Amino acid sequence: MATLRIPDVVPSPVEDCERLKNAFQGLGTDEKAIIRILGRRNAGQRKKIRETYQQLYNKSLIDCLISELSGDFRKAVILWTYDPAERDARLANEALKSRKKSIIQLQVIVEIACASSPHHLVAVRQAYCSLFHSSLEEDIIANVSPPVQKILVSLVSSYRYDKAVVDDDIANEEAAILHKAIEAKKLDDDEVVRVLSTRNKFQLIQTFLCYKNNYGKSIDQEIVACGKGILESVLKVVVWCIDSPEKHFAEVIKTAVVGLGTDEDSLTRAIVCRAEIDLMSVRAEYFNTYKSSMDNAIIDDTSGDYKNFLMTLLGANI
Amino acid sequence: MATLRIPDVVPSPVEDCERLKNAFQGLGTDEKAIIRILGRRNAGQRKKIRETYQQLYNKSLIDCLISELSGDFRKAVILWTYDPAERDARLANEALKSRKKSIIQLQVIVEIACASSPHHLVAVRQAYCSLFHSSLEEDIIANVSPPVQKILVSLVSSYRYDKAVVDDDIANEEAAILHKAIEAKKLDDDEVVRVLSTRNKFQLIQTFLCYKNNYGKSIDQEIVACGKGILESVLKVVVWCIDSPEKHFAEVIKTAVVGLGTDEDSLTRAIVCRAEIDLMSVRAEYFNTYKSSMDNAIIDDTSGDYKNFLMTLLGANI
Numbered sequence: 001m002a003t004l005r006i007p008d009v010v011p012s013p014v015e016d017c018e019r020l021k022n023a024f025q026g027l028g029t030d031e032k033a034i035i036r037i038l039g040r041r042n043a044g045q046r047k048k049i050r051e052t053y054q055q056l057y058n059k060s061l062i063d064c065l066i067s068e069l070s071g072d073f074r075k076a077v078i079l080w081t082y083d084p085a086e087r088d089a090r091l092a093n094e095a096l097k098s099r100k101k102s103i104i105q106l107q108v109i110v111e112i113a114c115a116s117s118p119h120h121l122v123a124v125r126q127a128y129c130s131l132f133h134s135s136l137e138e139d140i141i142a143n144v145s146p147p148v149q150k151i152l153v154s155l156v157s158s159y160r161y162d163k164a165v166v167d168d169d170i171a172n173e174e175a176a177i178l179h180k181a182i183e184a185k186k187l188d189d190d191e192v193v194r195v196l197s198t199r200n201k202f203q204l205i206q207t208f209l210c211y212k213n214n215y216g217k218s219i220d221q222e223i224v225a226c227g228k229g230i231l232e233s234v235l236k237v238v239v240w241c242i243d244s245p246e247k248h249f250a251e252v253i254k255t256a257v258v259g260l261g262t263d264e265d266s267l268t269r270a271i272v273c274r275a276e277i278d279l280m281s282v283r284a285e286y287f288n289t290y291k292s293s294m295d296n297a298i299i300d301d302t303s304g305d306y307k308n309f310l311m312t313l314l315g316a317n318i
Numbered sequence: 319m320a321t322l323r324i325p326d327v328v329p330s331p332v333e334d335c336e337r338l339k340n341a342f343q344g345l346g347t348d349e350k351a352i353i354r355i356l357g358r359r360n361a362g363q364r365k366k367i368r369e370t371y372q373q374l375y376n377k378s379l380i381d382c383l384i385s386e387l388s389g390d391f392r393k394a395v396i397l398w399t400y401d402p403a404e405r406d407a408r409l410a411n412e413a414l415k416s417r418k419k420s421i422i423q424l425q426v427i428v429e430i431a432c433a434s435s436p437h438h439l440v441a442v443r444q445a446y447c448s449l450f451h452s453s454l455e456e457d458i459i460a461n462v463s464p465p466v467q468k469i470l471v472s473l474v475s476s477y478r479y480d481k482a483v484v485d486d487d488i489a490n491e492e493a494a495i496l497h498k499a500i501e502a503k504k505l506d507d508d509e510v511v512r513v514l515s516t517r518n519k520f521q522l523i524q525t526f527l528c529y530k531n532n533y534g535k536s537i538d539q540e541i542v543a544c545g546k547g548i549l550e551s552v553l554k555v556v557v558w559c560i561d562s563p564e565k566h567f568a569e570v571i572k573t574a575v576v577g578l579g580t581d582e583d584s585l586t587r588a589i590v591c592r593a594e595i596d597l598m599s600v601r602a603e604y605f606n607t608y609k610s611s612m613d614n615a616i617i618d619d620t621s622g623d624y625k626n627f628l629m630t631l632l633g634a635n636i
Contacts, residue, residue, distance in 0.1 A: 118447075122440050125477045129436075135479045137516040150508065153516065157475030159443045161453045190468065198455040198471065 001280035003315040006040055013052035016041070020049070020064075021057060029068045031305040032318070038077060039312035042276060043084055050081065072264040073306040079272045080313070085123035086131065088112045091269060092124065093132055096143040103233040104266060106148065107252070109140065110234060111273070113155035114241035115248065118162050125156065147188030148234050154197035155238065164202040168210075171203065175210035175219075182222050187231050196238055204242050246281040247289070249274050253282070254290055257301040267298065267310070275313040283314075319598035321633040324358055331370035334359070338367070338382075339375060347386045349623040350636070356395060357630035360594060361402055368399065390582040391624040397590045398631070403441035404449065406430045409587060410442065411450055414461040421551040422584060424466065425570070427458065428552060429591070431473035432559035433566065436480050443474065465506030466552050472515035473556065482520040486528075489521065493528035493537075500540050505549050514556055522560050564599040565607070567592050571600070572608055575619040585616065585628070593631040601632075 011019075016037050023030035023037075041049065053061040065078055079087050095108040112124055128136040140152045174195045181189040199207070211219040220239045226232050240248040249270045256267040274282055286294035295314055302310060308318045329337075334355050341348035341355075359367065371379040383396055397405050413426040430442055446454040458470045492513045499507040517525070529537045538557045544550050558566040567588045574585040592600055604612035613632055620628060626636045 119444075122444075122477070126437075126440075129477070129479045133479065133481070133483055135477060135516060135518070137477070138479070138518075141512060141516060153512070154472075154475070157472070157477070157515075159440070159447070159453060159455070159475070161447045161451065161456070163451070165451055194459060194471070197475075198453060198459060200453070 001278060002276045003279040003283070004040070004042060004275045004313060005315045005317075006042060006045070010041070010045065013045070013048040014056065016049050017053045017056050017061075020053065020061070024064055024068050031069070031073070032308070034065075034069070034077060035305065035309050035312050035318060038081055039309055039318075046081055047083060050083075069305075071306065072268065072302075073304065073309060075265070076268045076272060076306060076309050079268060080275075080309075083127070084273075084276075085120065085127040088116070088120075088124045088273070089127035089131055089136070091273075092128065092136060093139065096139045101144060101230075103230060103237065104263070106144065106152070106230065106234055107237045107248075108269065109152050109156065110237045110241055111245075111248070113152070113158065114238055115245035118159045121156065122159060148231055150188060151193055151196075151231075151234060151238070154193045158197045160198070161200040163200070165200060166202050166206045168206065170199075171206040171210045172214065174199070174207045175214055178207070178211060178219060179215050179222075182219070182226060185226050187223065187226060187235055196235075196242075201242055208239065208243055244285070245274075246278050246285040249278075249282045250286040250289055250294070253286060253294060253298070257297045262301045264302075264306075267302070271298075271310050271313050279314065319596060320594045321597040321601070322358070322360060322593045322631060323633045323635075324360060324363070328359070328363065331363070331366040332374065334367050335371045335374050335379075338371065338379065342382055342386050349387070349391070350626070352383075352387070352395065353623065353627050353630050353636060356399060357627055357636075364399055365401060368401075387623075389624065390586065390620075391622070391627060393583070394586045394590060394624060394627050397586060398593075398627075401445070402591075402594075403438065403445040406434070406438075406442045406591070407445035407449055407454070409591075410446060410454060411457065414457045419462060419548075421548060421555065422581070424462065424470070424548065424552055425555045425566075426587065427470050427474065428555045428559055429563075429566070431470070431476065432556055433563035436477045439474065440477060466549055468506060469511055469514075469549075469552060469556070472511045476515045478516070479518040481518070483518060484520050484524045486524065488517075489524040489528045490532065492517070492525045493532055496525070496529060496537060497533050497540075500537070500544060503544050505541065505544060505553055514553075514560075519560055526557065526561050562603070563592075564596050564603040567596075567600045568604040568607055568612070571604060571612060571616070575615045580619045582620075582624075585620070589616075589628050589631050597632065 019033055019037055023033035038046065050061050053059070062078060062081060065074065065081060069077055082090065091108050092112055095105040098105050113121060125136050132139065136156050137153050140156065141149055144152055177191050177195060181187065181192045195207070196204070208219050220236050223232055223235045223239065237248060252266050252270045256263040256270070271279065283294045295311070298310055299307060312318050337351055337355055341351035356364065368379050371377070380396060380399060383392065383399060387395055400408065409426050410430055413423040416423050431439060443454050450457065454474050455471050458474065459467055462470055495509050495513060499505065499510045513525070514522070526537050538554050541550055541553045541557065555566060570584050570588045574581040574588070589597065601612045613629070616628055617625060630636050
């Protein structure tokens with residue numbers, strides 16, 4: 001369930017644009033107004049606002065936000081204002097072009113490939129081609145080394161059947177295939193890649209269940225036990241994003257806020273990308289796993305407009 | 319260039335539907351009217367006719383055609399009347415479910431993956447999921463053996479960048495990768511699959527050109543020289559469908575009409591699928607390669623309404 005709260009009576013796109021325009025004018029920027037408007041509109045409403053703003057003022061709303069805002073607040077508002085497919089294409093590109101390629105970056109690709117609908121994934125691939133003059137797959141190949149490269153290319157190329165059709169025989173059979181590969185520590189085996197990148201989500205959840213029932217341990221534990229390399233980390237995220245995305249995103253948020261510093265990019269991504277999807281379940285999962293409040297952890301680690309914006313996406317009345 | 323001819327003044331969908339309805343009524347069916355109407359409308363117009371027919375008579379136009387027509391004529395008219403993405407999803411499914419899996423069947427998948435636009439390929443995958451309750455990739459895996467399986471799954475999963483962005487260094491580099499694999503007769507090498515399934519069409523055409531310039535022989539000849547197996551045949555079709563689809567479809571038509579019998583399924587598919595795309599170029603390529611007229615070959619090998627329908631799609635005034 002989503003955390004995003006939309007007012008009972010939503011102003012027209014023209015009204016929203018006029019208020020945004022006002023918020024940009026004068027000496028200071030009225031950040032609170034921006035949060036109040038954009039932070040309480042769904043993707044369809046934000047699209048209409050972007051289009052209306054362009055028509056009314058012959059200017060891109062995104063460009064105005066870029067010039068008016070700054071820091072983590074700016075990044076969060078802009079990601080939220082983009083069309084979700086364009087947002088994810090940009091996040092993927094940023095991850096691939098970053099000098100570091102640890103799990104922090106590579107998990108962004110896995111989230112798009114495994115924790116989105118097949119339809120959204122295709123839209124991201126289309127947006128990627130339009131924005132960056134090469135395909136997402138080509139950029140993965142150019143920027144990620146094998147064997148992770150092969151896995152990511154196959155995952156982003158998937159177009160899974162999206163209804164709950166499950167075959168128990170296949171689940172048992174493919175649990176055995178996965179178990180054999182994990183036992184042999186051949187995590188990049190063609191068959192593993194095939195199973196994870198072609199089967200529908202419901203079928204894979206059943207396969208993971210069979211794995212646990214037939215071999216005594218959960219597949220993510222067994223993958224992690226294979227080693228501490230990037231391949232193991234990526235495959236663990238694949239399993240979580242398919243099996244229970246809320247578990248994955250709870251962990252992303254926890255990792256972002258834990259310790260002294262904060263990883264604002266990961267925190268922003270998790271909140272912005274899931275506020276309209278399952279952030280309520282992420283919150284519940286966070287509480288169950290870490291025995292503490294996710295919202296409080298975010299409040300403690302952020303401040304100012306950035307904090308207010310994230311809290312608004314989390315449903316708070318700022 | 320297309321061969322399909324649309325009249326200067328196109329009747330409204332309602333008029334077309336009324337005439338189709340009349341053609342179905344009475345003792346016999348008026349096949350000529352059906353050919354005259356459907357055989358002279360483009361995909362968008364046929365879509366409107368399908369929708370209008372359903373609204374006017376609360377019946378599916380496709381179902382009426384199934385019950386009114388017969389034989390190869392029926393098959394051709396129905397394939398032509400489907401939405402192109404649904405048509406190709408059905409063709410792919412028929413090919414995968416057929417008992418024989420020679421190049422005659424498997425090339426259908428290659429055509430969809432390599433001789434269509436990225437957008438159309440995605441639409442076919444979506445239609446496939448809707449119609450057959452599994453993904454195209456899953457059905458390839460269930461019905462085609464390795465190593466061809468791996469190649470087909472990667473090709474249908476592609477979403478190539480669709481503009482003419484070409485990098486000469488990459489072309490030379492990847493021509494060398496392909497040459498090394500062909501020399502070693504490792505046609506299903508991961509790198510071969512990667513290059514063929516992720517690079518844009520224009521880049522691949524340049525890579526094939528580099529191959530010829532750098533190694534003296536064209537890549538399709540070298541692939542064929544590797545052996546007479548299904549893997550070599552499939553890869554040759556991949557190269558042709560990317561490099562010059564008109565060459566491939568000219569060969570499909572020639573093979574369909576050559577000798578005593580006719581392969582009506584392949585002939586129908588080539589004409590129906592390319593009439594709106596490049597059938598004019600296929601005709602020219604046929605003439606250049608076989609020094610004879612494609613249209614005459616088809617006239618000699620077909621008869622009756624089936625012949626008239628194919629000729630109409632080829633632009634003739636029947």
